[in-house]
Amino acid sequence: MDKSSHTYKSIVSDGKKPYVVDQEFRELKPGEVLVKVEATTINSVDRLVAMGLYEAPEFRDNPEYGVGYEGSGIVEEGFGEDEKKLVGSVVAFFQDPSLPGYQGAWRQYIYLNARDVIPFPPGTDVQSVCSVTNPITVFPMMEQVRDGKHKAVILGAACSAIGKMIIRKCRQLKIPTISIIRKSHQRVTLEEIGAENILDSTSKTFVEDLKEIATDLEATIFFDPVGGDLSMKVLEVMPPLSTISFMDNMSKKKVVIDPLQIIFAQKTITSVNLSEWMKVQSQERIGEVIGEIAGDLAQGGEVYGTDIYTSYSLFELKDALKSSYTTASRGKTIFKPNSL
Numbered sequence: 464m465d466k467s468s469h470t471y472k473s474i475v476s477d478g479k480k481p482y483v484v485d486q487e488f489r490e491l492k493p494g495e496v497l498v499k500v501e502a503t504t505i506n507s508v509d510r511l512v513a514m515g516l517y518e519a520p521e522f523r524d525n526p527e528y529g530v531g532y533e534g535s536g537i538v539e540e541g542f543g544e545d546e547k548k549l550v551g552s553v554v555a556f557f558q559d560p561s562l563p564g565y566q567g568a569w570r571q572y573i574y575l576n577a578r579d580v581i582p583f584p585p586g587t588d589v590q591s592v593c594s595v596t597n598p599i600t601v602f603p604m605m606e607q608v609r610d611g612k613h614k615a616v617i618l619g620a621a622c623s624a625i626g627k628m629i630i631r632k633c634r635q636l637k638i639p640t641i642s643i644i645r646k647s648h649q650r651v652t653l654e655e656i657g658a659e660n661i662l663d664s665t666s667k668t669f670v671e672d673l674k675e676i677a678t679d680l681e682a683t684i685f686f687d688p689v690g691g692d693l694s695m696k697v698l699e700v701m702p703p704l705s706t707i708s709f710m711d712n713m714s715k716k717k718v719v720i721d722p723l724q725i726i727f728a729q730k731t732i733t734s735v736n737l738s739e740w741m742k743v744q745s746q747e748r749i750g751e752v753i754g755e756i757a758g759d760l761a762q763g764g765e766v767y768g769t770d771i772y773t774s775y776s777l778f779e780l781k782d783a784l785k786s787s788y789t790t791a792s793r794g795k796t797i798f799k800p801n802s803l
Contacts, residue, residue, distance in 0.1 A: 473570030478515035502593035503534030505787035529567020555595035615682035674700035691716035770794030
């Protein structure tokens with residue numbers, strides 16, 4: 464690799480706004496690989512982090528921090544013999560700000576422990592795996608469905624990338640879904656992938672319609688990435704013994720739960736936390752997960768494919784952030800950090 468420039472570009476934030484800075488290349492540490500980042504997504508949480516609106520001590524206590532949760536690239540260097548075996552491999556990675564070594568994915572190069580990269584088979588399109596977090600998250604979600612013996616699933620923000628993956632996976636497994644949207648044009652998008660029972664949360668009859676369908680289908684798990692008032696509205700009309708599984712809090716509003724729903728209807732609260740799930744998985748299991756995702760992507764991404772709507776360079780930061788917000792239902796906006 465040519466390091467004649469001695470520096471590479473990355474996007475950082477000062478807690479108020481994001482901007483591009485130069486980072487210096489350094490020597491690899493034991494166990495590390497250097498990845499040339501080819502694609503990295505712009506997610507809703509990334510926008511909050513970039514603007515200093517995401518409440519986390521890792522950001523609040525740092526005057527300048529990296530941004531970006533996930534990405535993909537090509538391994539260019541490895542420290543030792545084992546790490547060098549990865550050179551040339553297509554890999555995906557994600558950055559958890561609560562873990563040591565967080566740098567942020569919006570950068571041209573990233574230093575990672577070899578254990579933290581997810582290698583894909585030769586020939587994998589590097590851009591197709593830049594949003595690997597969502598496909599992997601499908602697995603702990605479907606484990607909750609299986610282990611809880613839930614006969615049907617309710618999805619909040621169903622037109623999101625992860626929502627569409629769950630709909631497709633449930634169709635594959637013949638599990639009915641109820642899809643909650645909040646914009647009328649999202650109905651067409653979901654109908655195109657075969658979604659049924661699509662309900663608009665802004666409709667005057669939303670609660671009544673949801674109660675009727677949830678009762679008929681025995682939909683007893685609600686995957687909720689939105690939070691706020693919607694959470695309680697849905698939980699209240701779900702059958703007894705139902706579970707709400709929080710994935711995020713996109714509304715940034717508190718959720719108020721009626722204790723009687725917990726006491727007498729025996730409803731429960733849980734969450735989907737990919738980082739914690741991965742910590743307890745064996746290498747064999749992770750290999751199975753990656754194998755299934757890679758196989759699906761090789762066949763066109765029928766289940767785990769992510770729609771990429773448009774891409775930008777790091778220098779087009781302002782336009783990229785705007786696009787990621789206004790066109791989210793059409794597909795992901797991504798950075799191609801090494802394009803000009």
